[in-house]
Amino acid sequence: MLRKHPASRTAKTIMQRIFPALLLVLLIATAPLMAVRAYAAAPTGSHIDAVLLIDVSNSMKTSDKNNIAGEAMKMFIDMLSAQGDKVGIVAYTDEVQREKALLQINSAADKQDLKDFIDGLDRGPYTDIAVGMEEAVKVLQNGSDPAHEPMIVMLADGNNDFNQATGRTQSQSDTELAAAVETAKKNGYPIYTIGLNADGKLNKQSLADLSGKTGGKAFSTDTADDLPEILSEIFASHLKLKIVPVQSITANGNYQDVTVNVPNASVLEANISIMSSQPVEAKLTDPSGKSVAIPSNDILLSQSKTYSLIKLLSPQQGDWKLQIKGVPKDKIDINLVFNYDLELKMDALPSKTYKKGDTIDIASRLYSNGTQVTLSNLYQNMKAVLLATDTDTGKTEEIPLDNTGDVFKGTFEVKDSHNYELKVRAEESSFYRESDTLTVNAKTGAAGAGATQAPAGTGTDPAEEKPASKSLYYIIGAVLLLLAAGVAFWLLRQKATRGFVGQLVIEVQDGNTGEKTYPQYKKLSAFRGKFNLHQLLQLAPELKESENLVFTPVKNDRILLRSSAEGIAVERSGRAADASSGLELKSGDRISVTLQTVDKTILMEYLV
Template sequence: MIRLPALFRYILSLWLLLALVTTGGSTGFAQSGGDKMDAVLVVDVSHSMSQSDKNGVSLEAMKMFVDMTSAQGNKIGVVAYTDKIEREKALINVNSEQDKKDIKAFIDSLQKGPYTDIAVGVGEAVKILENGQDPAHAPIIVLLADGNNDLNKASKRTQEKSDEELNEAIQTAKDKGYPIYTIGLNADGKLNRNPLQQIAAQTGGRFFETSTADNLPQILSEIFANHSKVKVVPLQNFTSNGQFQEVPITIPNGSVLEANISITSGKAVELKLTDPSGKDVAIPSQDILLSRSRTYTMLKLIQPSQGDWKLQVKGAERDKIAVNLIFNYDVQLMLEPLAAKAFKKGDVISIKAALVTNGQQSVSPDLYKKMKAKLIVQESGSQQPSEIDLTNTGSGFEGSFTIPEAKQYELKVKAEDASFYRETKPVTVDASKGAGTGSGTNPPPITSPITEEPGSFPWTAVIVGAIGVLLVSAGAIYLFAAWKKANKGFTGQIAIEIVDEDTGEKSNPQYKKLNAFKGKVKLHQLLQLAPEFQETDKVLFFPGKNDTLLIENRSGCRVEKAGRVLDASKGREMKKNDRIKISLTSVNKSVYVDYIV
């Protein structure tokens, strides 16, 4: 048996600790999920929806959800299905009001078709997230349907096959952490609840039901609030007298990123707004955004001043008006790592958590004033968690947990006030064998079965250690290079035109910003995952050096530049203003791509 010298054990231990840090080990707080979301809105547009959703409010609700999302930083996609994908828009970055207007215009353009196959819509939404979801964003799918299938008998599609594909999509969503919120539309009393309840329950979403469809804006507010860990704050419901009526709006602290005020009404309303200083504020203006639709008005206050605002609403006489408020907070709740030690029955664990912004404990002290926090303890094998109140120190939350039995426990902290709540990621404490580890524990000491003969120079250990360090270092360099390549950003944008070679008809140019992607992007994604362009899934773009773009063709498509066929199987460079033509094989169409820096 040869034992590694202490020096090599120390060097290797130090290297592994460094590897832990560079690959995500944390010496600070354990953080909850981020605020940004990647949302796919899915709607059944079959003819049966003409009865299930007589007023067409499902489209209005989707637009309201778009308006509720933050002014910048989210990604939104849309899927409209029957027994096939009628229209879809892959995840696109929303960084301006124009981006939102484009998505809402797309929603307004959706038209109905025959037949229904719910597996088609759910499956496509899952694929969109798989192909375009940002790991730093919280994924969500919202499905609006009546739950009924109406398959085309001529297609020989069976209910068994549809169920099989739906179950596969549900399992994928569950495995990847894509919660699906389902809204059952029941205006005609023919709602099929079972598949919608199953989809929501198995993926961690929630099921909602409405018989009138008029409640959809409120339901969408609850979905948005639940997913963003905020609360819908009811402000006022009233019947309009035809004059301006005042609605107080209180901004509770300086950490409010956005205040979303939704006004649902049967007819258009007029609005006036006064800030806490008593000054009238123009609507719209730089920090006051206004969105209107057929059934709602959305007012978004960007980083509003703390204090009491006054909103005045003037509606048509006798019109029923409801006003709700949702805050967007740019804060997370973080749990301080547990002490670096083994655990056993009777140990007292110190619990500390704090609200942070961008990883820093710099939130407004006012944010803590009315907050309450609890430690939630889930014992392994138990269905019912227990709760322990924590002390609000004014800058965080503190308390302790005494391990009652030699078992395994999951700990997390939840803090909330009247407008929002946050939860930390759960931490496991294992005291089942009298000794275990929690978050923040040091790695165990490194030992080796190798020993040297007493008194001899440890040449074997030196060689083995050196080879080990070299191999580990080479592996680290390789992994770092792979990680760097996978996360390299793009610059510029591309313009895409589609030409029907049979008719010569050419589509309007579509401009796609590339900075939304990291590492690589498939042409199929940029073509919004349209089924007829499926073969372009193997046409890839990578960021190149000096603001160039690399195209790699792994498909059967033909790539041409300036009339000459390019062999892009191993990658070809595209420079500023380069134009290429990609000829498809499955349909007689070509895709023209212009690279614009």
């Protein structure tokens, strides 16, 4: 259990944490007097947490006779970043056949592990889409990083086929599927569907409905030739990128030149997909004219029977020369998707009363890794507009913004005493970005959410300065109280999202034969706040009971195991232990958990 500390020590610790935060709050509250400009929230992460959801029922033998689904999933994995993204896999029939919890990609070996898992999937006789969707949503709920972009990519023919012996009905399945989709929608999990239609029996509408309700997109195909476009579109749509068609060539048996232009220094990765039904060879030359080995430290190569993917990490700006050699008369399609470290933010609006006829200055800037980008050529290569939505009428006006310097700027006129939502969209040939939305309330004469005090020297009427000065201290006091509450909430949240250290060594022992699985070393650093044992066991359906055992981090590099179910026997060092109220584990502690629903015992050792 968590150890209690003396009240004085607790108070002292809290004050040590809160005082610097309150000082920061005071600086923020008085910033208008020092003409400090405020900007939008800190940049969000560009990493993806994806669950690949695949129908492995026998019907897929005809609707996906060429195993397009497997190729699609592998290509999606190869397109993800070399490090940082997380991928889980759920294979279903009318039950979850196999499952892999979200795995953080830290190396090429991690990607290969996922692709090997895909190759090992088996078929089953029946289909129930609701079962698979429910589990995919749970995987994201249990393991998604709040800073990442979550998504579900589903590959199926959209049809159910129930086992009549179970009495399962279409109505029951539809109800459960609707609930799972609603949960995905509430949690911000867009569902992208790829309908597989080799036998012409695709239920296109059902898959389109799943995507439409969650902000995803629906695709369909009966050939692997469509995969680059589909996967690139999903990947690009999710990260606000654009597909750049490079070239289609007919191979002649010799090396043929293709130019790949890296437009600026903000490109994190360039994904070059090469689709061909026959083997291809490739050479690469960087913009300085130097030949680069494929693969090498900054050039990754992934190959399958239908595609090759070359990934350039932090590539040099300029024209790269790609040379492709294929089998004569073979058609080769080449596409490019960049991944950028760029975020678009609007400057906060001035804090003054808005009314019909007012003009508001708009400024928006690009940021890379939290630092403002000042490369004027990057701005000049983009087209930016202010999207002003009148929330009373629902009409949206596009107002072009000037891009001649290192800022997108323009003005917005309040045409009616209505509420408005403002955001900036900037785009060029390979990506687009949208800012957060700021609101303007011109009904009551008050600035909308996101507004801050006007900077000094803005020409405010002197007659307005005296009342503002009188109420300034009241405003500061109110802000301090509100932000102090925010600081307290932040401290509680920090505790709730505390990270783990060390690893758990896990073995599963069969109660009938006494045999143990090979030890698995599960690093805990990927988890925040809490996780359950079922996640460490790769969400194996037969071991579902283990989800009642939850781990949380505590001080001194220890972890706390708590059981929420009766009947699960927990032992530490061979002695029965009570985990219902919390069992604290230090490095070197060994525990065993005996499940009731199956004759299995989970053996664990905690190491730091």
